[in-house]
Amino acid sequence: MLNTRLSRFTGGLFAPHRKSDIGETADRLRRDGIDILAWADPFAPDRSLPKNFRKALHAEIEGGAPEHYTVPVGSLELRQALARKLESQNGIIADPSRNIVVTPGADSGLLMCMMALLNPGDEVLVPEPGFPAAFSNCEILGAVPVPLKMTAESGYQLDFDELERAVTPMTKMVFIAHPNNPTGTVFRKSVLQELARFVVKHDLLLLCDQAFEDHIFDGIEFVSPAALPGMADRTVTVFSFSKGYGLSGFRVAYIHACAEIMDVFYGNVTTVCGATSSLAQRLALAALEDEEVLTSYYRKLEYRRNLLFDTLSTVPGVRMQRSESGILSWIDVSDLGTSAEVVDHLLRTAKVLVNDGTAYGPHGAGHLRLVHGCILDDDRAAEVFQRIRTSLLQLPVRGLATATAS
Template sequence: MKNKMNARFHNLQGGLFSKVTKADVGENSGRLMEQGYTFMSWADPFFPDPSLPESIKQVLIDEINQGLVSHYTMPIGNLELRTLIAQRLKKKYHVDLDPTRNILITPGSDSGLIYAMMPFLQEGDEVLIPDPSYPSNFLDVQLCGGKAIHVPLSPKNNYQLDISEFEKRLTPHTKMVVITHPNNPTGTVFNRQSLEALCHFIIQNDLILICDQAFEDHIYDQLEMIAPMSIEGMFERTVTVFSISKGLGLSGFRVGYLVSNDQFMDVYYGGTVNVLGATNTLAQKAAIAALKDESILQRYHQELFIRRNDAYEILSSIPHVKAIQPESGILSWIDVSKLGTSSEVAQYLLEHGHISVNEGTPYGYQGEGYLRIVHACFDSRQKAIKALQTIKDCLIQLGKEKGLAD
């Protein structure tokens, strides 16, 4: 009977019968955690730190005591939360948003990302997606009936967008571009030149942009974070996806949001109940508390910057491994191709270091020979350094086993 299911869903991993190699689907992670493995494969800052900022905790306690959180909010989300988001984005990107028309609260941003695509994509539509990037960008397009067209990025220009690579892949079927900005897994913050060229290409060819800014909060080295929706001519053709999971470290609450123009929001608001339901009421209260307490982001930023520096120092000192200095966030993307395939090296770390990292391959064709390491996990810097050092020791040992000279 399973063959009666839509063929687009046939290649998903993490079900009961598929061979699972990814760390973040199915029961895989749970089994490894029970066995005490070190987890550096969930893009979740400080995981598994059990603490919650005091300002958020107190709001949650008060809300539970009042009891109203056992009820729905309106499906498009709590108005106070939408208002705070509009203020935040005005300050950050100078965009004027009406919280009653341009913002939709979603249960996490993964659901927001696929919902952003759904109303646009029909069978045969082609979507240009930088490679490497977040695996769901490719998969979601396929689930919506579109065709994911991989546009290669290169370490030679620090993984910035090369518009000639987009132009080469443009056809009469191209409808959309999907980018993760800053990028996951490379951490690249697309610069003004890249983004202006991309937006020009999108406008010239009458395309739609879905821009996932889940990692926008922690940008290092005074780099400029530009939201494409703020570039002239783009607001009317952009849907931006946001999350409180990464910057604020609140992934467990499952709150994200979409931002777009009135025309698109008309459709998204209309379909919210059918597709997303409503976001958890208590979780939205937590998001409000988190956005009001600006000290949380500041504190995390300082700590994540230190963690980024530690990670680069250790990973870039491993013989036969190439590391790039992440420009944002919590992720390191390293080239281990001299030591083996992504799968071989990740498996070696699992067996010999009891550390789970991500293989590069789900991030696109450019991911073979790479690993993604979530360097900013754990409640303390010392634990993170220890785990990174274990990775280094294991990879030095692997190099020796492969007969590579130091």
């Protein structure tokens, strides 16, 4: 009866799900007093919309503009502002009427991109730990995701020996999240230049998810692959207002691509995504015009990632690197148990839900993804981080416990 490509992704109606983004899991856990650090939603669950954003929304509602559709590809005013942003911040030259489409969130945008670019049997190289939708979208569309291991020792940078070994005549695309979800690491310019050479050499496409691009720490240079020589026509980039601006609930994202690819997006956006909320688009425009919000959020998120690192990195059996971007931290707990065991332990004893690393590919096993950008108040976040530390300290370190016993 069901489409077999979709039916293996169940929604928790007949079997329990721990994933916070499945069914009603998050609502149920919050009712039970659980703090959720597993949802990549800045400052959730607290009210955090800046006052000037609230004023902009109120003015739009009073003006009566948002009660009707914009054109399905997004309002021209917003696309013009996005073209200015792409040039000034990403080094990408874009015609607002030929190279940009606005979508209701990056998830639907990514799916539309993959639907337009992939045929059944096409292979997609996916460095992992990596974004789960890169794998599941391929499977839904009948394409084949090919996981490629990245390691902590390399700083979760791409391994081009791995990429070369993985290429076959069926390889069509490379997918990257940049900065990476879940590790929070940023691909260096030299790595992206090598990736560009690889993509051109093998006549491939690059799909780049830049949802977390707005906050890059430690002075690391951030480079958009589409701005590199030879990549403008081979790269499709998905951007979002959810992570950097904290506007997850408004569901506004946008895609940049060359006109030949964009023409297909323009022809299918109504069918696949539908028009993005008119009110949300007006808020996105106000966000682009705000000169303070990204700066204030940067300071807050930089403090928060340092706070988490300082709280957990000294726990015996925990290995982690300081997050290089945004709201995500990646933690190796393999010396304390399987990642599923540690997630369950934290849920029981700390009343906190974090992500099991196995959701991010085979090499995510033994790791946790923790959204350090959740919760608005820093003091309350610190208290939650301390609960996690106390809980982890209860777990014996594998190997150390055996050696002590002998």
